[in-house]
Amino acid sequence: MPIEVKNLSFTYSAGTPFETSALKNISLEIKNGEFIGVMGHTGCGKSTLIRALAGLLRPSEGSIVVDGSDINGRRYDRSKLRRKLGVVFQYPECQLFETTVEKDVAFGLKHSGLNKDEVTERVRWALEICGFDFEKIAKASPMGLSGGEKRRVAIAGVLAVKPEYLILDEPIAGLDPLGREAFLELITGLNADGMTIIMVSHNADCIGEYARRVLLLNGGELVGDGSPQELFSDVERMRSLHLGVSRSREIAWLLKKGGMDIPQDICSYDRLLPAVLAHLRGGDEHD
Amino acid sequence: MSMTERMTGQFIPGASLLHSLDARAKLFGFILLTAAVILADTVAGYALIIALMLLLTAVSKLPVSTVVGSVRRMFWFFVIIFIMNCLFYSAEDPIWSWWIISLSKAGAVQGFNVMFRILIILVLSNIFTLVTPPLEITSAIQSMLKPLKLLRLPADDIAMIISVAIQFIPTLLQEADTIKMAQIARGARFESRKLHERAAAMLPLIVPMFLSAFKRADELATAMEARGYRGAKHRSGKKAAPMPAGSYASILFCAAVCAAEIII
Amino acid sequence: MIKAKDLIFSYDCEGGRHRSLDGACITVRDGELVAVLGHNGCGKSTLVKHFNALLEVQKGELTVAGLDAKSEANIWTLRRKVGMVFQNPDNQFVSSVVAEDVAFGLENYGVDGSEIPERVSAALALVGMAGFERRSPHMLSGGQKQRVALAGVLAMDPDILVFDEVTSMLDPDGRREVLSVIKRLHSQQGKTIVMITHYVEEAVFADRVYLMHDGRMLADGAPREMLTDLELLRRTGLTPPTPVRMYHDLKAAGFELPYCPLTNEELAEELCRLK
Numbered sequence: 050m051p052i053e054v055k056n057l058s059f060t061y062s063a064g065t066p067f068e069t070s071a072l073k074n075i076s077l078e079i080k081n082g083e084f085i086g087v088m089g090h091t092g093c094g095k096s097t098l099i100r101a102l103a104g105l106l107r108p109s110e111g112s113i114v115v116d117g118s119d120i121n122g123r124r125y126d127r128s129k130l131r132r133k134l135g136v137v138f139q140y141p142e143c144q145l146f147e148t149t150v151e152k153d154v155a156f157g158l159k160h161s162g163l164n165k166d167e168v169t170e171r172v173r174w175a176l177e178i179c180g181f182d183f184e185k186i187a188k189a190s191p192m193g194l195s196g197g198e199k200r201r202v203a204i205a206g207v208l209a210v211k212p213e214y215l216i217l218d219e220p221i222a223g224l225d226p227l228g229r230e231a232f233l234e235l236i237t238g239l240n241a242d243g244m245t246i247i248m249v250s251h252n253a254d255c256i257g258e259y260a261r262r263v264l265l266l267n268g269g270e271l272v273g274d275g276s277p278q279e280l281f282s283d284v285e286r287m288r289s290l291h292l293g294v295s296r297s298r299e300i301a302w303l304l305k306k307g308g309m310d311i312p313q314d315i316c317s318y319d320r321l322l323p324a325v326l327a328h329l330r331g332g333d334e335h336d
Numbered sequence: 337m338s339m340t341e342r343m344t345g346q347f348i349p350g351a352s353l354l355h356s357l358d359a360r361a362k363l364f365g366f367i368l369l370t371a372a373v374i375l376a377d378t379v380a381g382y383a384l385i386i387a388l389m390l391l392l393t394a395v396s397k398l399p400v401s402t403v404v405g406s407v408r409r410m411f412w413f414f415v416i417i418f419i420m421n422c423l424f425y426s427a428e429d430p431i432w433s434w435w436i437i438s439l440s441k442a443g444a445v446q447g448f449n450v451m452f453r454i455l456i457i458l459v460l461s462n463i464f465t466l467v468t469p470p471l472e473i474t475s476a477i478q479s480m481l482k483p484l485k486l487l488r489l490p491a492d493d494i495a496m497i498i499s500v501a502i503q504f505i506p507t508l509l510q511e512a513d514t515i516k517m518a519q520i521a522r523g524a525r526f527e528s529r530k531l532h533e534r535a536a537a538m539l540p541l542i543v544p545m546f547l548s549a550f551k552r553a554d555e556l557a558t559a560m561e562a563r564g565y566r567g568a569k570h571r572s573g574k575k576a577a578p579m580p581a582g583s584y585a586s587i588l589f590c591a592a593v594c595a596a597e598i599i600i
Numbered sequence: 601m602i603k604a605k606d607l608i609f610s611y612d613c614e615g616g617r618h619r620s621l622d623g624a625c626i627t628v629r630d631g632e633l634v635a636v637l638g639h640n641g642c643g644k645s646t647l648v649k650h651f652n653a654l655l656e657v658q659k660g661e662l663t664v665a666g667l668d669a670k671s672e673a674n675i676w677t678l679r680r681k682v683g684m685v686f687q688n689p690d691n692q693f694v695s696s697v698v699a700e701d702v703a704f705g706l707e708n709y710g711v712d713g714s715e716i717p718e719r720v721s722a723a724l725a726l727v728g729m730a731g732f733e734r735r736s737p738h739m740l741s742g743g744q745k746q747r748v749a750l751a752g753v754l755a756m757d758p759d760i761l762v763f764d765e766v767t768s769m770l771d772p773d774g775r776r777e778v779l780s781v782i783k784r785l786h787s788q789q790g791k792t793i794v795m796i797t798h799y800v801e802e803a804v805f806a807d808r809v810y811l812m813h814d815g816r817m818l819a820d821g822a823p824r825e826m827l828t829d830l831e832l833l834r835r836t837g838l839t840p841p842t843p844v845r846m847y848h849d850l851k852a853a854g855f856e857l858p859y860c861p862l863t864n865e866e867l868a869e870e871l872c873r874l875k
Contacts, residue, residue, distance in 0.1 A: 091741060091771050105517045128523065136521040143511070144518045146543035156540065157522040192547070193614045195641055206522060223768050225639040225798040226839040251771045291773050296842040296864060303868035318842065322849055325871065329855050469736075474696060496694070503696040506738040552691045559692035562652055562684045563752065564676060564708035571707040 051245070052079035052102070052214065057111035059097050059269075071097040073269045074111070079247070081213070084240045086260030086277070087249040090291040094269040095249045099216055102247070103136045115214075128160060135212035139219045142199035145206075150176070150194075151187040154206045161210065175205040178239075180231065197228045204235075214245045221255060233259055257281060257295025257316035265290060278314035297321040347469045352397040354463070359472035360479055361583030366464045368590035373456045375597040377449065384600070385456055388593060392463055402466065407458050414451050421447030474502050492568035500556065508549060515544050602628040602651060602760065602794070607660035609646055609815075620646040622815030623660075628760075628794055633786045635803035635823075636796040638812035639837035644796040647812070648762045651794070652682040665759050680709060683753030687765040689745035690738075692752075698724070698740075699733035702752045709756065723755035724748070726789070727781050743774025747781055754785075761785065763795040767802065800827055800841050804862050811836040828860040843867035 059072040071094045079085065089095045100106040102113060104120045104127055113120050120130050138144070147153035154172045163171065173183045179201040191202050207215070217236070221229045233255060240246045250256055256263060257277050265273030265280060267290050273280050281287060281294040284302045288294075294302070298316040301324070305311055311328055315321050349355075354362070369388070376385050393403050425443030432439045465473070478498060484491040519540040520526065526537050609621035620643040628634045638644045649655040651664050653675045662669040665681045686692055695701040702720045711719070724730050727747040737745055746766050753761065763782065767775040783805060785791045795806065803809045809826040811818045813836050819826060826832065830848055833840050840848075843861040850857065857874065861867040 090773070100517060103517075103521050105520060131521065131523045134521075136518065138514055138518040138521075141518065143548055144515050144522075144540070144544050146540050146547075156524075160523055160525075190614075197640055210523070225837065226800070227639060227837050230839070253772075293772055300842065300846070300864050300867060303864055304871060307868050307872035309868075309872050318845070322846065325846070325850070326853055326855070329850075329871075329874065470696075475700075499695050499700075503693050503737065507690045552688075555686065555688060555691035556694070558649075558654060559684075559686055559749075560694060560704075562654055562679060562686075563705040564679045564756075565704070566676070566708070570710065 051081045051116055053112075053114040054078070054102070055112050055114070057098075057101060057113065058109050059094075059101060059106065060109045063109065070109075071269050072101065072108070075271045076111075077264065077271065077274060079214075079245065081245055082240070082243050084237075084246045084259065084261045085248065085264060086256035086262070087247060087264045087266065088251060088253070088256055088292050089249075089266035090251075093266040095266055096218065097269075098266065099136065099218055099247075099249060103134060103216060104130045105136075131157075132161065132210050133212060134214040134216065135207040135210060137204055137207050137215070137217045137220055139222060140200075141203035141207070141220075142196060145191040145199060145203055148190060149188050150181075150191050150202050153191050153202060154209050157206060157210045171209050171211070172205075175209040176202075178208065179205040179235065181205070197224060200224070201232075208239075212244070214247065215239065217246070217248045217250075219250055220248065221250065221252060229255070251292070253281075253287075253293045253298075254295045257298055258318065265292070277316045281316040282313050348398065348402070348466050350397060350467065352395060352467065354392070354396045354467040356582075357467075357586055358579045358583040359468050359476040361579055361586050362464060362468050363473065363476040363480065364587050365590040366460065368587070368594045369460055370457055372590070372594040372597040373453050373460065375594065376453075376600075378600050381597050381600045382452065384593065384596060389456060389459060392460075396463055396467055398463070398466055403459060403462055405462055407455060407462065410458075414455060417454065418447040418451045421450050474499070490568065492571070496568050504549075504552065504556075507552070508545070511548055512541065512545055515548075516541055601630050601663070601665065601792070602626065603661075603663045604647070604650070605661040607647065607650060607657065607662060609643075609650070609655065609658050620815055621660075624812070624816050626810060626817065626820075628792060630759075630792055631790050633782075633793040633795065633805070633807045634810065635806035635808075636794065636810045636812055637798065637800065637803050637826075637836065637838060638796075639798055642812045642837070643815040644812050645764055646815075648684070648764055648794060648796055651760070651762055652679045652684055654684075676709075680756055681758050682760045682762060683756060683758035684762040684764060685746065685749050685753055685766050687768055689742050689749065689769060692749050693737045693745075696736050696738070697733075698729075698735050698737055698748055701737060701748065702755050705752055705756045719755050720751075723751040726754055726785070727751045728777075741774060742770040743777035746770065746774065746778050750778075750781065758791075760792045760794070763793070763797075765797055766795075767797065767799065798838065800833070800838055803827060804841070811838075813837065824860070824862060827862060 054075055054077045057072055057075040058070065060068060060070045062068050075098070087095055087098070097106065101108050107121055115130060115133065118125055120127070145153050147156065151172055154175055155168050158168050158171060172187070176183050176186060181201065191199060194202065221232055224232060236246055236248070237259060248256070248260065260277055263273065263275065263277050263280050264271060272290070277295070281298045284294055284298070295316045297318045297320070301311050301313060301315040301321055304325070305313060309328060311324055315324055373385055376382055393400060396403070422439060422443045423437050425438070425440060425446045429440060431441065478495045481491050481495055484494065516526065524537060524540050526541070604624060604626045607621045607624045608619065610617050610619040622643075624643065624647050626636070626647070636644045636647070646655065650657060650662055650669060653669055657670045664678055667674040667678055667681070669678060693701050694704050699717070699720050702723055703716050706716050706719060721730065721733065724732060727750050729744065729747050729751060732740070732744070732748070737748055740748065767778055770778065779802060782793065782795065786793050795802070797803065804823050804827065806823055808820060809823050810820040811826055811832060818836055819832055827841060828844050828847070830840055830844070841862060843864055843866060846867060847857055847860045855874070857870045859870070861870055
């Protein structure tokens with residue numbers, strides 16, 4: 050199993066009056082090529098989980114095994130994990146620091162052992178996949194770019210190491226509709242090429258339309274693990290967790306409440322439309 | 337998250353007498369008592385200080401372990417202070433001496449004095465920060481800056497700058513934490529042993545922090561302008577709330593302790 | 601009342617001079633809630649920063665609350681009459697105590713100190729944050745922070761409120777909280793409101809919508825007109841609300857609803873009626 054999380058717990062400020070447990074006994078498995086959405090109300094432990102998975106926090110209890118080795122094991126080489134697993138933090142554009150876009154994207158390749166030409170090739174690949182013209186952007190200063198461009202450069206910097214696993218924390222926050230669409234297309238493309246995606250977002254639409262599996266966190270506990278169809282089917286519960294469901298799911302739910310017999314496992318638009326059409330056409334034909 | 341938590345100080349909410357006192361009174365009292373501790377140099381003086389600490393702990397209604405708290409972890413620091421003072425105090429009648437090292441009774445007393453004072457002051461500041469929210473400490477410090485006006489210094493502007501800077505600290509610390517994590521995830525090596533490497537390794541942290549701090553400062557300046565800020569001199573004079581009588585009594589009490597230490 | 605005509609604003613940048621406003625015109629009547637929609641970088645932020653003289657009018661005409669925004673003598677009156685809340689909740693606090701922060705504007709205008717606590721509490725109550733006077737802003741949630749920032753503006757009792765993408769950094773709960781306060785200020789307090797956003801759904805409850813692109817207005821009208829026009833939305837760089845998308849997809853498949861719904865509820869109601 051590529052990523053195996055067993056009985057993971059994390060406690061901040063242990064032994065003080067401020068002791069808070071951010072994660073409580075979480076166990077889950079992540080397979081290669083999955084597209085996982087992680088949802089949870091602010092303070093549910095999402096950030097802690099990301100940091101633990103990325104080996105940036107040592108769990109108080111439990112283990113995280115990536116490709117067969119415990120990433121908190123004493124002899125584990127963390128730099129191996131850095132090349133396997135990329136993390137795009139919230140507002141990643143804040144982390145740019147180099148004088149040129151090319152240098153910034155190449156930063157993660159410093160200790161990769163690649164030669165100069167290979168590094169340039171990687172940087173070119175990463176920038177192009179993020180929608181840039183390499184020749185035009187390479188020598189530009191990242192500080193002079195627009196907000197959306199900066200974010201794509203930052204993501205290119207994470208992709209440059211060609212990680213097998215990509216963790217994203219609220220990647221579409223602050224992007225406008227076209228920016229959001231372009232970004233989600235990029236991620237879907239990477240996933241289609243085999244990259245495992247773990248995307249944290251409180252945007253139920255983007256999870257409902259794109260993720261194939263959803264993890265629900267609440268108060269540091271894993272309170273749901275299944276397909277968006279399964280988890281979104283209980284609209285009331287999602288609301289009680291302060292999460293809400295995708296708009297397509299909400300429409301299906303409202304239709305059912307209004308007396309229309311429509312499947313309640315719909316959470317994306319490309320299933321909602323055919324279902325509504327089938328209903329309007331067929332009347333009582335069910336498939 | 338962990339860093340911001342530390343930033344909120346060690347304040348523990350409570351309803352004790354110490355909690356309810358005005359922060360300015362507590363700050364003033366803290367300064368007076370610190371002076372008293374430094375002045376204490378007789379057995380009676382020490383006894384008074386110890387009695388006072390027990391009294392404060394009891395009144396604060398905090399568990400002793402919390403009050404002593406971080407001080408316990410500094411055990412070796414105190415041992416070293418004691419030994420250093422013992423060994424390097426040049427007394428006239430050393431019990432034993434060699435080269436610059438001399439062991440004497442006076443040295444031991446001196447070692448004990450220094451150790452005792454540091455320990456008590458640390459516990460005292462612990463109690464002060466445990467019963468006073470950090471933001472009240474800030475405004476207490478600000479109101480103590482007021483006399484600067486007499487020296488024709490722009491006390492109001494300074495107070496404004498301090499206030500703005502302090503409220504930015506938690507945000508900036510949190511951001512520093514995130515950027516550090518992000519760069520480590522990208523393969524940055526902050527833990528490098530070699531000094532020159534470590535300095536270079538800090539750039540991915542320092543550059544974004546600077547940029548972000550400037551951006552934030554710029555946005556805040558715009559927001560302040562939008563709310564009509566044009567220098568502290570245009571602002572309505574803020575009258576600080578008068579201190580309640582109990583607070584004056586507590587200052588008086590601390591002053592009495594201080595005076596007692598001078599007399600003893 | 602805001603009346604802007606042919607505003608032009610340009611600044612120097614790496615690739616030469618960039619024109620972020622290119623003949624922008626907008627009219628906001630008293631008591632109206634106007635949403636300005638546009639993608640990032642279309643100039644909507646630049647536009648509203650003219651309303652309280654944060655940016656100087658380079659070219660064009662602008663009158664706000666009866667004052668000529670071009671006259672330097674009006675700057676401080678303008679800033680008092682036009683309250684503005686910004687995008688990043690973390691970058692607008694001046695104090696680590698909520699009450700002191702809310703009082704900031706009042707103190708800047710020399711409001712008598714004895715009046716301040718009352719006005720601060722009243723403003724906090726208006727945004728549903730009564731009782732938070734002694735709290736520290738950085739310990740609040742994003743939605744609460746934005747509401748405190750709004751209280752700081754409301755304490756000055758401005759005629760016009762300008763919201764510069766105030767929900768874009770908030771989680772769904774925070775967005776809901778802030779939007780409901782904005783709606784309430786409009787309906788109960790009768791405030792004139794200009795709200796800029798790129799969330800099409802947030803414009804649904806506006807009285808009027810402006811669609812902005814490349815520094816000028818493409819169109820303006822009622823939300824029901826503006827947000828149902830696929831071609832117009834596409835040209836503005838926006839995506840239609842889900843019900844609008846569905847209306848058009850159903851129409852293409854031969855099912856026409858009596859009108860184009862704007863909200864999920866309207867869509868569900870019409871579909872169920874069609875059945």
